[in-house]
Amino acid sequence: MxxxxxxxxxxxxxxxxxxxxxxxxxxxxxxxxxxxxxxxxxxxxxxxxxxxxxxxxxxxxxxxxxxxxxxxxxxxxxxxxxxxxxxxxxxxxxxxxxxxxxxxxxxxxxxxxxxxxxxxxxxxSFKGYTSIIELSKKRAHPVFEGQFGILLQGQATASLGDAEPEAAGPETLNRYDAVVGSDTATPEILGRGFLAVVSIDRLPG
Incomplete structure (x- = not known):
């Protein structure tokens, strides 16, 4: 991650x-x-x-x-x-x-x-999108390939969910820290506050 x-x-x-x-x-x-x-x-x-x-x-x-x-x-x-x-x-x-x-x-x-x-x-060549979501402490928000999850406000942690090794705990996020998305080991963000999800899509052609 x-x-x-x-x-x-x-x-x-x-x-x-x-x-x-x-x-x-x-x-x-x-x-x-x-x-x-x-x-x-x-x-x-x-x-x-x-x-x-x-x-x-x-x-x-x-x-x-x-x-x-x-x-x-x-x-x-x-x-x-x-x-x-x-x-x-x-x-x-x-x-x-x-x-x-x-x-x-x-x-x-x-x-x-x-x-x-x-x-x-x-x-x-590419198309960019920004979505602002409210985080939840009960339901983790995944960050996929081609995305960045940026903590705007509040408190949150990032982990690899079921793929996280037992010895490695979740990482605490500070304000404006960005989690890089992945489809193979998808990070998940839990907490309270607001998250910007930036998506970069490659256009066909």
Missing amino acids: EIIRFAELKAQPWRNGGGVTRDVASRPKPGAEPGAADAGTAQDGAWDWRVSIAEVSKAGAFSAFPGMDRVLTVIEGELLLLSVDGAEHPLEKYRPFRFSGAADAAGALPTGDIRDLNVFTRTG
């Missing part, structure tokens, strides 16, 4: 100084130069998909990502007023919103700083 610990992720500052981003996971684009995906926060071209968590502390323009689709979800704070190609969209907490990465986008912070979860996928 693989867990990506948020505390170990490197913060990368935005070009406009309006916030920082931490990459949770990404898939390098075939043929990309080694290490090029690390520059993906600033510009597209080095990855086919990317999951990241950003802290937004100042109103301003968002970086453009031509050739990408984007799903943005406010996960901390009350409201992001997002402008996409001149149309305003008030984004409340835990309400995913999909838009083109090539759009002229900017954000305002009427209620203060926010943190958001971003899922980028290359148009025509």
Whole structure:
């Protein structure tokens, strides 16, 4: 079972100084130069998909990502007023919103700083989805291949269910830790709080 610990992720500052981003996971684009995906926060071209968590502390323009689709979800704070190609969209907490990465986008912070979860996928190659679910202490939530389970709020543990060795107990999750899904040894998450389930689907063709 693989867990990506948020505390170990490197913060990368935005070009406009309006916030920082931490990459949770990404898939390098075939043929990309080694290490090029690390520059993906600033510009597209080095990855086919990317999951990241950003802290937004100042109103301003968002970086453009031509050739990408984007799903943005406010996960901390009350409201992001997002402008996409001149149309305003008030984004409340835990309400995913999909838009083109090539759009002229900017954000305002009427209620203060926010943190958001971003899922980028290359148009025509992959499709990204974000679902917010409430965890249960009685029924474990599985995380399958092509998915990430990210703890947004509350307390939770991850284990391999029936496949877990007796000597190995469940792993405690901290806020924003991500559990990497699998179909062969499927992790299960138990607890109380809210979980973001990010799915990355490869499109046919």
